[in-house]
Amino acid sequence: MVQATALPRNEAGIETTMGILKQQFGERFQTGKSIREQHGHTTTWIENQPPDAVVFPHTSQEVADIVKVCATHKVPIIAFGVGTSLEGHVNAPAGGISVDMSQMNQILAVYPEDLNCVVQPGVTREQLNTHLRDMGLFFPIDPGANATIGGMTATRASGTNAVRYGTMKDNVIALEAVMADGRIIKTAQRAKKSSAGYDLTRLLVGSEGTLAMITGITLRLQGIPEAMASARCSFPTVDAACQAVMATIQYGVPVARMELLDTASVAAVNAYSKLDLPESPLLLLEFHGSEASVAEQSATFGEIAEEVGGTGFEWTTNAEERTRLWKARHDYYWATMQISPGKAGIATDVCVPISRLAECVARNNDMIEELGLVGLVVGHVGDGNFHTTILVDMADKDEVSRAEEFVGRLNDLAISMDGTCTGEHGIGQGKRPYLKRELGAATDVMASIKAALDPDGIFNPGKILST
Structure with a gap:
């Protein structure tokens, strides 16, 4: 370790x-x-x-x-x-x-007419959506794991749906929180918008438990779409796939999910899941809306993909077929683990402007090769965020050192491209050394806020900042 x-x-x-x-x-x-x-x-x-x-x-x-x-x-x-x-x-x-x-896992209230709800922090994402389903509602943020709403709020989580529905900062309306002196505060009301004073809600979302203890969350909800369509398409290069991504966003296609798997990832899921996908970069997509709108969105993306060399495009609204199309993404983690049995999968992420995404992924893969590592890429490419999984023998100090070097170089690369060292994993301890490089003097302002709200430094010390 x-x-x-x-x-x-x-x-x-x-x-x-x-x-x-x-x-x-x-x-x-x-x-x-x-x-x-x-x-x-x-x-x-x-x-x-x-x-x-x-x-x-x-x-x-x-x-x-x-x-x-x-x-x-x-x-x-x-x-x-x-x-x-x-x-x-x-x-x-x-x-x-x-x-x-x-054990603080109660859904306290749901307001269907207002499209919001109030939950305790221990409620999980899947628990909430199961509760909402019969009301025709859902909470769209999906970080992959069945995380708690409190943890998702504290880390400003996002995931595969962020390209359409945003991240936690866009979906948290108000918070109840305990401050360092034991006061219980409420940061906002349930109104859809407000200009009443400092935005304490946004300050605490993503603060990783370093400023307060979140004890209640008011969330924005969405209506379950009438129809969902899934699609996939292969591309000759990562650059071609990213060109399709940029064009889709620029044309205003309201895509709900847009995931990239690089060639190594496709090869891994082919082997693990017994698929026969072309072993080249793959885009997986999902569209939400009416039957007519998802058909239109799918057709538009198909035209965009064809213009940049995309092949094998297919889409469907059938639930079973949608699951089949997304199998490559759903099996990704397990597929990576079978490449080098006994090695640990180390996940890191960065996010860059979409215009720099193809270059960043290409240089990411070059660095993996230069350092003699095994690594794979998947990405929520609709917002420029991608994840690299490096397979590491934790007993091999040299390999661990090379993996650390890779993570550092990737973080610096993203920052140099006007991006960020973390798109959705947060800072914690692992990304802390890179925050100062990314934000400079802004981290001193963060330290001042921390000192004002938590003068004795009792809340989650050693995370985000050095104390």
Whole structure:
């Protein structure tokens, strides 16, 4: 694993805090080694830094009570959803208390007429959409994993639908949050728009638990489309596929999903899923709307693709056929794992302006080859975001070092293209060294905000910023 920086521990404060919380929460306060390691677990190569204890609150007031105790004794406090983050967000580099929100999982209210709802942070994406289905509604943000809404809010998650429906920052209307002094605040009302003061909602969305503990989320919802169409098309080069992407966006085609698999990824899913796709760059798409509109959108994309050399274009509204068309993307993770059995799959992401996407992917693949690594690319290319999975033998220090070099070079490349070192994985610990390079003095302003809202640095220390 890649070593993570440890921060100074407040041993006396941690011991006192644990005694108080144990008495208050009883069996909902856990200190077993396995559960602590689970709550330090990250789905990446950063080493596990477990908390000293895990507590399971049921209400916002209980979260506030936990924060007050931790604030009094200056003990770190880390919010935990289901642990699907990729950059070390839930590690505890200074020890402290992990607050597991899984038992705060109530859907508090749904307002169908207003297309919004209010949920607790432990509600998962799939749980919410199952609840909404009979009302003809859905929540569109899909990061892949069945993440909690609280975690998705904290990391400003997005995913495959972002090209049409935006990211969490576009779909969170208001928040309830506990501040560092234990106050419970509400950042906004349910009104569709407001110009009332500072936009605290947007400040907390994406703050990764470093400014407050999110205890309630008001979300924007969408009506389930009358029809959905899926399509796929192969291209001779990544550049040709990206040309089709740019033209589709510029023509105003309201595509819902637009995913790229590079040649190596297509070869992997062919082998794993017994498909016979042409082993060249592949675009997978989804269109939402009426029967007539999705047919029109599909036909328009087919014409665009043909102009830049696309072949094998097909589309369908049949549910079973749609699943078949998307099988290559759905099986991607498992397909990558069978390429080099025993190696770990290390995922990283960047995002660049769409006009630089083809060049960035090409140089990404050149760097993989130069460093003697095995890597594959998939991307939410409608918004310029792509993911590279590097297969690494974690026992091979030289290979780990080369993988670290690759990640650093890719981050710097994206920044040099007026892009970002992270399109949707967040900063956490893993991307922190690159934030200053990307934003410069703006990180000093972030540090000032952190100091004002969390003067003792108890909220998720060591993430985004250095303290």
